[in-house]
Amino acid sequence: MKYDKEKRHGVTNFGFVTNLRTFVQEVNELLNTDEREYRAHELNAVVDDFTENGKVIYKNKFGKITTSENALYAIFELGKKDKLGESIIAYYQRPRIEKNWTGIHFTTTKELEKEIKDNLMFRLGDIQFQNWQDGLQFLEDLKTKCIPEKWDYKSHQSGLPHPILKAYIENTFEKLKAENDGVKILRSDDGKYIVFNSGLLDKFFHEIFIIVHIVKEGDDLYYRDPYILSSLTDLGKIGFNVDSKRIVKQDDLPEPATFFTNxxxxxxxxxxxxxxxxxxxxxxxxxxxxxxxxxxxxxxxxxxxxxxxxxxxxxxxxxxxxxxxxxxxxxxxxxxxxxxxxxxxxxxxxxxxxxxxxxxxxxxxxxxxxxxxxxxxxxxxxxxxxxxxxxxxxxxx
Structure with missing residues (x-):
């Protein structure tokens, strides 16, 4: 049987769907109770209709409408409301214009605008830097301190230096947040900082710990401007104590993430x-x-x-x-x-x-x-x- 590209359709035709098993459930959980729930074939039909009839809204990294060739966001208006009465949209995104689209995400226009603004910051997953230079310097400092290792690909081009190290920190932090409700993430007494074990060793075979600021904006919490722990005394200076009686000691520092037990x-x-x-x-x-x-x-x-x-x-x-x-x-x-x-x-x-x-x-x-x-x-x-x-x-x- 000869391969036929026309057989592909719907959400998988537009781009790579990372949540193929759950995307229908995800959009239905957002719906106002007055709205009828979606089925997979209905969402496929929406994406096909928008794609074939030129109704996809394309936006650049600043959230401005642009052409498909220059866009980082591709938006589909679903015409249904969420529980707060806001219109729900579906969208795909890509890190650079030469990359393929990935999705499918569901949110509101207001929330997407907020995400676009956040994405203008340098990010390590959920961790944000106020400016790109600080983010790039953090990765460089981390690479310098680690036991020497290849954090870049020889031939595969990346828009950022040390893409392997960047992905490593992003996913390690996500694993630590999920592991036993974040029990391995140490929090300061005032809740303004956290420290976690990167799982990496420095050149002297000492564990590398990372401190992150916690910033509250309204009801939202953000992880901002991480830096590498250089001394235990650093923790005492920013409010890390044990039982409010003594400063943190080496044995109090968190363990690395556990990826398997057997x-x-x-x-x-x-x-x-x-x-x-x-x-x-x-x-x-x-x-x-x-x-x-x-x-x-x-x-x-x-x-x-x-x-x-x-x-x-x-x-x-x-x-x-x-x-x-x-x-x-x-x-x-x-x-x-x-x-x-x-x-x-x-x-x-x-x-x-x-x-x-x-x-x-x-x-x-x-x-x-x-x-x-x-x-x-x-x-x-x-x-x-x-x-x-x-x-x-x-x-x-």
């Missing part, structure tokens, strides 16, 4: 079957075709499926002889451990793999969820540990 979560077991079911292969081959090498993108779906099948078999054969081949990663969006299997469509192992196959272990069987380009795979894998350089190496990406 070693079997991060080891690939070649004897466990991989469920190569129709729906998963359809998703990977038809909806992620742009992640395949250029020379394979126009191949028949069945031909690509055979190549993918063979590549999985090659990887399993090697994994039986080298347990380091398949590496663990942490998926922040779903807060779980997954595995990354290198896929060599050509069957040649003398160069970098074409992409990584993401495997979930569910009910005693591996399920292929999607494929990731090598830069995204490395960033997710680096959260757990620095990967072995067998195939996932920044110098080759």
């Amino acid at each position: 070693i079997n979560e991060v080891i690939f077991h070649p004897d466990i079957d991989i469920d190569r079911n129709y729906d998963k292969f359809t998703h990977i081959i038809e909806e992620r075709r742009e992640r395949f090498p250029m020379e394979d993108r126009d191949r028949d779906t069945t031909e690509l499926a055979r190549k993918l099948d063979n590549s999985i078999n090659y990887a399993i054969a090697i994994a039986k002889r080298n347990y380091k081949l398949v590496v663990p990663m942490y998926r922040p969006q779903e807060k779980k451990i997954q595995l990354l299997m290198p896929i060599y469509l050509s069957g040649s192992f003398t160069k970098s793999p074409d992409f990584a196959l993401v495997l979930d272990l569910e009910h005693g069987i591996y399920t292929p969820e999607t494929i990731l380009p090598l830069d995204a795979a490395y960033q997710n894998a680096r959260l757990i540990t620095k990967p072995d350089e067998l195939w996932l190496n920044p110098d080759d990406i």
Whole structure:
């Protein structure tokens, strides 16, 4: 069967949907009780209608209306109200104009304007800097203090320096906030500062801790202007005490994030079957075709499926002889451990793999969820540990 781009439609046609399993629930939770709930096909129809009839509203990074080529936000007006009576919109965004759209997000125009304003600041996920220079300097200082490591890709271009380090701090902080309701984040007595364990070591093998300001604006709290803890006395100066009786000591400092508790979560077991079911292969081959090498993108779906099948078999054969081949990663969006299997469509192992196959272990069987380009795979894998350089190496990406 020849691949047909026209088969794709709706929310996945416009861009990569990071919340494919939950987006219908997310918009319905916003709806005013007087509004009828959406179904997936209705949202798909909205996106198709807007896209085909030129009704998408495109805005640049400053929130000004622009062309699709120069936009960072693509907005769809749903025509329904939220619980406060505000009109709900759906939108996609992208970090730079040459990147692909990702979504699908739901909010109101007022809230999106607020987000656009926040995005003009330099951000490390939820952590904001008042200006870009401070953010860039923070990353540089952190890189300088760490045990030497590659935080940049050799070939993959990034709009910012040290993209691996940036992603590492962003996702580590998100994990710490979610882990046991943030129990590993230490808060000052007056609530104006927090300190967390970065999980990184400095050149003297000492743990690196990061202090963040807490700023309250109305009912909202913001994480602002982080800096690296240089001395325990710094904490006493800004209000960190234990039981209001003594200053914080080394043993009081928080532990790093925990990504797994059982070693079997991060080891690939070649004897466990991989469920190569129709729906998963359809998703990977038809909806992620742009992640395949250029020379394979126009191949028949069945031909690509055979190549993918063979590549999985090659990887399993090697994994039986080298347990380091398949590496663990942490998926922040779903807060779980997954595995990354290198896929060599050509069957040649003398160069970098074409992409990584993401495997979930569910009910005693591996399920292929999607494929990731090598830069995204490395960033997710680096959260757990620095990967072995067998195939996932920044110098080759």
